[in-house]
Amino acid sequence: MAVENTILICAGGACISAGEESVKSVLEEELKKYALDSVVRVVETGCMGACNLGPIMVIYPEGVFYQKLKPQDAKEIVQEHLLKGRTVQRLLYKGPTGEIKPKAKEELPFFKRQVKVATRNLGVIDPVNIEEYIANDGYFALDKVLHKTPEEVIEEVKKSGLRGRGGAGFPTGLKWEFTRKSKSDEKYVICNADEGDPGAFMDRSVLEGDPHSVLEGMEIAGYAIGAHHGYIYVRAEYPLAIERLGIAISQAHEYGFLGDRIFGTDFSFDVELRIGAGAFVCGEETALIQSVEGKRGQPVQKPPFPAQKGVWSKPTVINNVETLANIPVIINKGAEWFASMGTEKSKGTKVFALAGKINNAGLVEVPMGTTLRELIFDIGGGIPNGKNFKAVQTGGPSGGCIPAKYLDTPVDYDSLMELGTIMGSGGMVVMDEDTCMVDVARFFLQFTADESCGKCTPCREGTRKMLEILDRIVEGNGEMEDIDRLETLAKTIKDTALCGLGQTAPNPVLSTLRYFRDEYEAHIKDKRCPAKSCKSLIAYTIDPNKCVGCTACARACPVNAINGEVKKVHEIDQDTCIKCGSCYEVCRFDAVEKVDAIDLVTN
Amino acid sequence: MPVILETDSRFKELDEYIDSVKEKSGMLIGVLHRAQEIFGYLPKEVQSHIAERLNVPESTVYGVVTFYSFFTMKPRGKYQIKVCMGTACYVKGGNKILERLREELGVEESEPTKDGLFSVHEVRCLGACSMAPVVLVGERDFYGRVTPDKIPHILNSYRQKEAKNNED
Ligand SMILES: Cc1cc2nc3c(=O)[nH]c(=O)nc-3n(C[C@H](O)[C@H](O)[C@H](O)COP(=O)(O)O)c2cc1C
Numbered sequence: 001m002a003v004e005n006t007i008l009i010c011a012g013g014a015c016i017s018a019g020e021e022s023v024k025s026v027l028e029e030e031l032k033k034y035a036l037d038s039v040v041r042v043v044e045t046g047c048m049g050a051c052n053l054g055p056i057m058v059i060y061p062e063g064v065f066y067q068k069l070k071p072q073d074a075k076e077i078v079q080e081h082l083l084k085g086r087t088v089q090r091l092l093y094k095g096p097t098g099e100i101k102p103k104a105k106e107e108l109p110f111f112k113r114q115v116k117v118a119t120r121n122l123g124v125i126d127p128v129n130i131e132e133y134i135a136n137d138g139y140f141a142l143d144k145v146l147h148k149t150p151e152e153v154i155e156e157v158k159k160s161g162l163r164g165r166g167g168a169g170f171p172t173g174l175k176w177e178f179t180r181k182s183k184s185d186e187k188y189v190i191c192n193a194d195e196g197d198p199g200a201f202m203d204r205s206v207l208e209g210d211p212h213s214v215l216e217g218m219e220i221a222g223y224a225i226g227a228h229h230g231y232i233y234v235r236a237e238y239p240l241a242i243e244r245l246g247i248a249i250s251q252a253h254e255y256g257f258l259g260d261r262i263f264g265t266d267f268s269f270d271v272e273l274r275i276g277a278g279a280f281v282c283g284e285e286t287a288l289i290q291s292v293e294g295k296r297g298q299p300v301q302k303p304p305f306p307a308q309k310g311v312w313s314k315p316t317v318i319n320n321v322e323t324l325a326n327i328p329v330i331i332n333k334g335a336e337w338f339a340s341m342g343t344e345k346s347k348g349t350k351v352f353a354l355a356g357k358i359n360n361a362g363l364v365e366v367p368m369g370t371t372l373r374e375l376i377f378d379i380g381g382g383i384p385n386g387k388n389f390k391a392v393q394t395g396g397p398s399g400g401c402i403p404a405k406y407l408d409t410p411v412d413y414d415s416l417m418e419l420g421t422i423m424g425s426g427g428m429v430v431m432d433e434d435t436c437m438v439d440v441a442r443f444f445l446q447f448t449a450d451e452s453c454g455k456c457t458p459c460r461e462g463t464r465k466m467l468e469i470l471d472r473i474v475e476g477n478g479e480m481e482d483i484d485r486l487e488t489l490a491k492t493i494k495d496t497a498l499c500g501l502g503q504t505a506p507n508p509v510l511s512t513l514r515y516f517r518d519e520y521e522a523h524i525k526d527k528r529c530p531a532k533s534c535k536s537l538i539a540y541t542i543d544p545n546k547c548v549g550c551t552a553c554a555r556a557c558p559v560n561a562i563n564g565e566v567k568k569v570h571e572i573d574q575d576t577c578i579k580c581g582s583c584y585e586v587c588r589f590d591a592v593e594k595v596d597a598i599d600l601v602t603n
Numbered sequence: 604m605p606v607i608l609e610t611d612s613r614f615k616e617l618d619e620y621i622d623s624v625k626e627k628s629g630m631l632i633g634v635l636h637r638a639q640e641i642f643g644y645l646p647k648e649v650q651s652h653i654a655e656r657l658n659v660p661e662s663t664v665y666g667v668v669t670f671y672s673f674f675t676m677k678p679r680g681k682y683q684i685k686v687c688m689g690t691a692c693y694v695k696g697g698n699k700i701l702e703r704l705r706e707e708l709g710v711e712e713s714e715p716t717k718d719g720l721f722s723v724h725e726v727r728c729l730g731a732c733s734m735a736p737v738v739l740v741g742e743r744d745f746y747g748r749v750t751p752d753k754i755p756h757i758l759n760s761y762r763q764k765e766a767k768n769n770e771d
Pocket of ligand 1: 163164165166167168169170172192193194195196197280281282283284285286318319320321323324425499500501
């Protein structure tokens with residue numbers, strides 16, 4: 001019997017966390033029950049990007065998009081949609097004003113405005129089935145390059161204008177050329193899949209949803225520079241990515257796309273997985289090389305660069321996951337096509353992970369030069385709960401925060417640099433009026449201080465000193481001179497740290513000082529946290545005019561700090577209160593308020 | 604802490620893995636991953652064994668174990684509760700979740716509870732930012748959009764599971 005329907009189920013990280021597996025198993029049981037399993041094809045795909053709507057299912061040929069599914073919903077979908085041809089209205093996407101969008105994937109701005117290159121196969125193919133990758137032009141580019149000279153391949157990548165997507169934005173073609181020119185009996189390709197920036201999940205989604213595109217990119221790099229061996233360094237926090245890469249590697253071997261004499265040519269290439277062990281600094285290329293060799297992941301001085309002396313002291317190309325996933329498309333569609341997208345100095349598209357205080361948290365790919373406003377409001381759906389946008393953080397612990405007045409900035413490597421932040425790997429964490437910018441800076445400093453490998457003094461000691469100062473400020477014990485101290489320390493660390501981790505660690509502080517200096521001053525001079533977020537500076541109180549005595553807060557309080565009888569106004573005992581905010585979360589009458597602690601004291 | 608004897612059958616399992624690795628150079632981290640899977644943690648006895656089998660100094664093994672946060676020299680709870688401390692989770696109150704967990708369990712840092720059932724760990728971004736704040740119990744049980752008041756409920760579900768296992 002011919003297949004009549006194809007059901008794509010998103011098996012990206014967020015959908016799995018939201019219960020995709022149980023939805024799928026109920027679906028399959030139900031299909032069996034009605035003997036539909038031979039005419040309905042169920043495909044688990046990589047991340048479709050609309051992570052806040054998960055679990056998601058799209059049913060073809062119609063393209064009906066069902067969202068926020070529970071296992072039992074799968075029964076209804078089989079009985080109603082598949083058997084009776086009736087769309088299940090209840091499970092369709094509804095816009096903010098209640099309008100129904102049955103074919104959300106074609107209709108929503110979230111999907112419509114994207115241009116997918118690196119994520120072309122995500123949500124489209126089954127990542128554990130190599131034939132689906134092949135059917136979508138997979139390994140076609142590899143075949144194509146094996147009929148060219150390595151120099152021609154490098155020229156093509158150079159012409160495309162592709163820059164590294166792992167953070168620094170170094171031109172990929174140039175990096176390949178340097179490594180090609182290094183003389184050695186052996187060379188290596190490393191795929192950097194360490195994705196350590198908190199708030200970033202682009203690489204994870206590509207590894208899980210389209211692992212072959214990364215393998216193909218690595219092989220093309222290998223051919224271009226003259227390497228026969230590659231390593232993929234994946235962080236241990238991504239077990240599913242590790243599993244899918246393992247499957248992809250063995251399938252590619254089976255089909256002759258990896259191994260000896262690929263496509264009957266003289267080119268042989270092999271790929272090995274290396275699993276990280278929880279050290280952020282290992283994303284830095286020289287530290288990563290140490291770790292691949294099984295050592296402590298401490299960075300080493302550059303030069304020599306990996307292009308001259310990399311893993312096992314041999315010339316090595318290190319590229320990021322997304323960089324490599326772009327390569328097969330550039331080869332297939334040509335450098336001109338790729339370079340026609342983007343801005344003058346940043347070509348092509350970029351994948352962003354939208355997270356934080358944003359309605360459509362998820363994964364998006366757009367042409368370089370798309371403005372922050374388009375990304376956050378048109379595609380990302382703006383800020384939840386009617387709150388105001390305050391800032392967007394890019395570049396993780398090496399980056400900075402961009403305030404509202406720059407929302408119309410077209411995003412590319414250079415424009416972000418001008419604003420005092422970096423593109424980084426593409427994580428964008430959106431913050432609203434409830435986020436304290438001093439606390440955010442402190443969060444990142446804590447992160448880098450913890451992750452500093454300890455090898456060089458500026459980073460090891462300097463980040464710790466900066467953290468101490470920030471701790472003081474958020475606790476209300478700062479002094480105005482602390483701001484100068486932070487600036488002096490920042491400058492010294494930037495100029496003297498050994499590797500990129502230390503050199504960029506002060507950025508979150510410098511950028512928040514640049515745009516949100518008033519918040520620092522409010523903490524120091526007025527002992528107030530404008531966002532009402534820093535624990536030491538706030539207190540919770542109950543508005544007697546709003547409290548109805550429902551007792552919800554008293555029941556939620558973990559330390560029994562709230563007193564009051566049913567239907568009578570409740571009160572918080574400030575001495576017992578640990579400011580956990582549980583009462584604030586549970587009150588349905590807006591009676592619990594956050595106030596500046598200093599006002600309570602003086603009253 | 605009980606000492607693990609050299610006659611422990613788990614060493615055999617580890618040796619089988621070490622023998623299966625063709626390319627020994629650079630495999631130390633991989634071997635440690637496997638050893639931690641087998642033993643649950645990496646006490647001195649296990650480290651010495653690995654050093655001997657891979658023919659590297661014990662100090663090198665120790666150096667690597669202490670460098671990477673994934674490796675632990677102390678036992679962990681049967682259910683490891685990982686609280687994501689990525690930016691998105693932090694902005695959405697991940698630290699409140701952490702505090703509530705430690706308070707409910709009466710533990711500090713990542714020490715296991717007295718019954719050995721739980722230990723609480725701060726972890727780096729789990730890459731599930733759209734569900735922030737997130738908690739991962741063991742390797743598979745994801746809890747998204749967690750609020751502090753959901754914590755007792757989550758913990759109880761594991762206690763009940765244990766009680767049920769003990770009955771069977
Ligand atoms: C502290 C630190 C962490 C880094 N983490 C990553 C990472 O997780 N993933 C990544 O691809 N690059 C990371 N990088 C950048 C790499 O050093 C390197 O530039 C990159 O892998 C090169 O690949 P690309 O040219 O394709 O971007 C990091 C750099 C520093 C300084």
